[in-house]
Amino acid sequence: MKIKLISFDVWGTLLNLDLMITSFINSLNELIGEDASIGVMEVRERIKELRRKFELKPGKDFESSQELLAEKLNTEIDVIKRAAAKATLKIDESIVIGGADQVLRFVEENGLKSIIIGNVMFWPSSYTRLILERFGLAEYIGRQYYSDEVEAYKPMKEIFLKPLSEFGMNPSEAVHVGDSFFEDFQGALNAGLHAVLISRRSKPEILHERGFVIEDIRELITLLKREF
Amino acid sequence: MKIKLISFDVWGTLLNLDLMITSFINSLNELIGEDASIGVMEVRERIKELRRKFELKPGKDFESSQELLAEKLNTEIDVIKRAAAKATLKIDESIVIGGADQVLRFVEENGLKSIIIGNVMFWPSSYTRLILERFGLAEYIGRQYYSDEVEAYKPMKEIFLKPLSEFGMNPSEAVHVGDSFFEDFQGALNAGLHAVLISRRSKPEILHERGFVIEDIRELITLLKREF
Numbered sequence: 001m002k003i004k005l006i007s008f009d010v011w012g013t014l015l016n017l018d019l020m021i022t023s024f025i026n027s028l029n030e031l032i033g034e035d036a037s038i039g040v041m042e043v044r045e046r047i048k049e050l051r052r053k054f055e056l057k058p059g060k061d062f063e064s065s066q067e068l069l070a071e072k073l074n075t076e077i078d079v080i081k082r083a084a085a086k087a088t089l090k091i092d093e094s095i096v097i098g099g100a101d102q103v104l105r106f107v108e109e110n111g112l113k114s115i116i117i118g119n120v121m122f123w124p125s126s127y128t129r130l131i132l133e134r135f136g137l138a139e140y141i142g143r144q145y146y147s148d149e150v151e152a153y154k155p156m157k158e159i160f161l162k163p164l165s166e167f168g169m170n171p172s173e174a175v176h177v178g179d180s181f182f183e184d185f186q187g188a189l190n191a192g193l194h195a196v197l198i199s200r201r202s203k204p205e206i207l208h209e210r211g212f213v214i215e216d217i218r219e220l221i222t223l224l225k226r227e228f
Numbered sequence: 229m230k231i232k233l234i235s236f237d238v239w240g241t242l243l244n245l246d247l248m249i250t251s252f253i254n255s256l257n258e259l260i261g262e263d264a265s266i267g268v269m270e271v272r273e274r275i276k277e278l279r280r281k282f283e284l285k286p287g288k289d290f291e292s293s294q295e296l297l298a299e300k301l302n303t304e305i306d307v308i309k310r311a312a313a314k315a316t317l318k319i320d321e322s323i324v325i326g327g328a329d330q331v332l333r334f335v336e337e338n339g340l341k342s343i344i345i346g347n348v349m350f351w352p353s354s355y356t357r358l359i360l361e362r363f364g365l366a367e368y369i370g371r372q373y374y375s376d377e378v379e380a381y382k383p384m385k386e387i388f389l390k391p392l393s394e395f396g397m398n399p400s401e402a403v404h405v406g407d408s409f410f411e412d413f414q415g416a417l418n419a420g421l422h423a424v425l426i427s428r429r430s431k432p433e434i435l436h437e438r439g440f441v442i443e444d445i446r447e448l449i450t451l452l453k454r455e456f
Contacts, residue, residue: 082361085358085361089358124352126309127354129310130313130316143304144309
């Protein structure tokens with residue numbers, strides 16, 4: 001394989017975002033005594049829009065999301081933080097997307113490095129690290145890069161290039177895998193990496209000389225064998 | 229009571245620091261395959277010394293502790309972060325110091341506000357929040373102020389005065405309770421608050437017109453009834 005490094009998005013790629021968001025909304029509902037779901041979804045769309053336009057302050061996207069949500073729900077940031085803790089405590093192993101461990105094991109067995117490049121919203125990256133540790137995925141992963149610890153977020157080039165510079169690799173030696181068209185796929189392609197989009201909406205086909213689409217993370221194994 | 233606000237230190241006061249440090253060291257030992265205990269203790273003493281001399285950069289004390297420890301153990305920061313996650317996952321309810329819930333309940337029943345003012349080292353405040361949530365203490369606590377989220381650490385005056393200014397209170401309307409002589413007791417007294425030191429080494433006595441020493445957190449109930 002000419003590829004040396006596989007970078008994974010976390011939420012929606014290795015871990016089930018819908019389950020976590022549901023757990024987070026249920027925790028908020030308990031704490032504030034009313035339905036938080038519309039507020040959460042509106043703030044989520046807003047943050048994603050600001051990222052797409054590069055209008056969020058690097059290193060502050062996580063804090064902005066908690067502040068915007070507290071404002072939207074007319075509550076305190078401490079309540080948002082309590083809901084994040086409660087959500088993290090409530091989830092179980094169904095949070096791991098089917099095939100994620102198998103893919104990480106394949107990558108390790110083939111002598112490739114696995115890293116995480118993740119954006120952070122509503123709950124800190126420390127909780128994502130805890131969940132990856134709890135369900136046994138962390139042991140397959142080398143370094144983890146998150147937007148609340150690195151001064152950059154996806155789709156900014158910087159967050160894709162930082163690990164490459166640390167490992168002394170060229171962008172063409174890495175492939176980034178994720179489920180967001182703008183943040184993962186476009187971001188990685190713009191930074192010069194190969195990119196794999198996981199999407200049930202598009203048919204598997206080559207979209208770009210460095211870009212591929214698969215429907216399920218398990219297909220990454222076949223793709224890696226065939227293309228890299 | 230003339231007191232309106234009780235501020236608690238967390239580690240050593242509400243939660244058992246020795247158990248958490250042991251869990252953290254055991255997790256490090258597993259990950260690096262050698263004994264990390266001396267390194268952890270040396271970095272801990274160094275950080276405490278830097279805080280005492282106000283030589284740590286406010287808002288960066290937590291990151292400095294992880295960086296110094298990674299350097300001392302000749303490992304990567306991601307390994308330190310994994311050990312912090314593992315330690316948080318491993319602890320059980322024995323982490324709650326006997327009487328802590330009873331004291332928090334007493335404070336709530338008497339119409340006083342409880343807050344946390346905590347320094348952060350090795351694991352982020354988000355893990356402390358998670359533990360307080362998991363073992364049922366968070367529901368008695370209003371806002372939580374930690375040195376990795378606020379641009380100040382104990383014994384700096386600013387971290388004691390920030391909540392007071394948010395609540396529109398005078399320092400004399402608050403008492404801070406903690407187990408560190410420099411960070412909690414001296415820090416709170418210097419900021420003009422009342423202070424209670426929990427220490428098995430000193431006998432209970434009045435040390436300062438605003439300072440008291442108790443041996444066990446349960447004695448806070450009697451002290452609050454008698455003095456405030």
